Amino acid sequence: MGLGVAFPSVKTGGLEAAQTATFAPDKTTPQYSGKARIIDGDTLALGAVKVRLHGIDAPELAQTCMDAQGKIWGCGQWSMAALQSLAQDTVQCAQTDVDRYGRIVAVCRAAGVNLNHAMVAHGAAFAYAKYSTDYITAENQARKSSLGLWQGGAQKPAAYRAEKRAQAQQDHAAVQEPAPKGCTIKGNISKSGRLYHLPGSRWYEKTQINTKNGEHWFCSEEQALRAGWRAAKG
Template identity: 45%
Template sequence: MAPSRPVVAHEESGNGLVGPARIIDGDTLDIKGTRVRLVGIDAPERDQSCFAGDGSSYPCGARAKSHLAALAGPATLRCEGTEQDIYHRLLATCFAGEVNLNAEMVRAGWAVAFRRYSERYLPEERTAKAEGAGLWQGNFRMPWTWRQDQRTASVVRRDCNIKGNISKNGKIYHLPGSRWYDDTQINEKRGERWFCSESDALAAGWRSPQHD
């Protein structure tokens, strides 16, 4: 795949926020202690995974962060914007020299147009999709959908509080208030899970502790 051509800025510089950046994720950075959210785009979250063209999973959130870091490099960035979001982050368009980082992240396929708020970067997104660049090499959840799924899962965990642990003794579930409940940590990446009832746990192949 041919490398993406940097998107050159046409906006006037203005004053803006100027300085070297610390990259937080694929659409967020810090300059001089100010948290900046690249406006008009949305990148995968840091712990989000996506699927490549061959069906294998890869850490697309980490890849997006790395790409933004490569674009920014050690250069002094210029970020232009005046509004803040609900998290008190400056909503800005940022430039490394004449390269518009917001546009280039979408053009390279490591972010998408945040169409809920702006359609400005839809042309760059269409180009990335047509070229199979970045995220478009395979399948992925739109970042806003992935975040909503995570919030929904968090609500389910609060309501379904039986811990399905996997240990050397097998699959064991722990009820709230039981002996090992507070000491048991659930790691869903290992196949551990939460249950809403004992019958759900038993049906899924978990058993109660023998010496609880």
């Protein structure tokens, strides 16, 4: 049984190992089920409930990898397609935790297949050893067989995310403009609106000003208020 995804040159394995992986929640374990909407290779939604697959970490959607011939391919999109293929039937999820983003963390099954295990066994996701060792064996087998992500070079998603965060911080810092002499009040535009920050206030040091985006340096609170800004809380 193949994955039937959009990158046929990427070798994958069968579902046999995934079908034998078991997870037996007790009666007190919160359960969720329904038709899944796939968000990426390790996240899905059952109605309004977002579910992060326990113990695995899939490439980010924009992430690329290298195949056995050294060619770049869209492994993030491929991973999402792999989960879509596996989760076509009704998905049943047993909650194991809640993550810092408020998503349910769960072990999910569809058509008798443990989706968490299957994604790792196919080489479509990594075992997330930071949080669980449940799928280390499946990952080792996928690596030995050069399946999916393991047929070439693939950066771990956590490292990819860290690099993106660091780059975003550098880009943000690069647009910081020096304050005009005597005008040190920061007029920042955020999702909370137009706020001004006084030197020594809670968010002053972390706030970056980019006048090209309509932000301003003010010389006094009166000037900021006249311009339509309001004081930031804290």
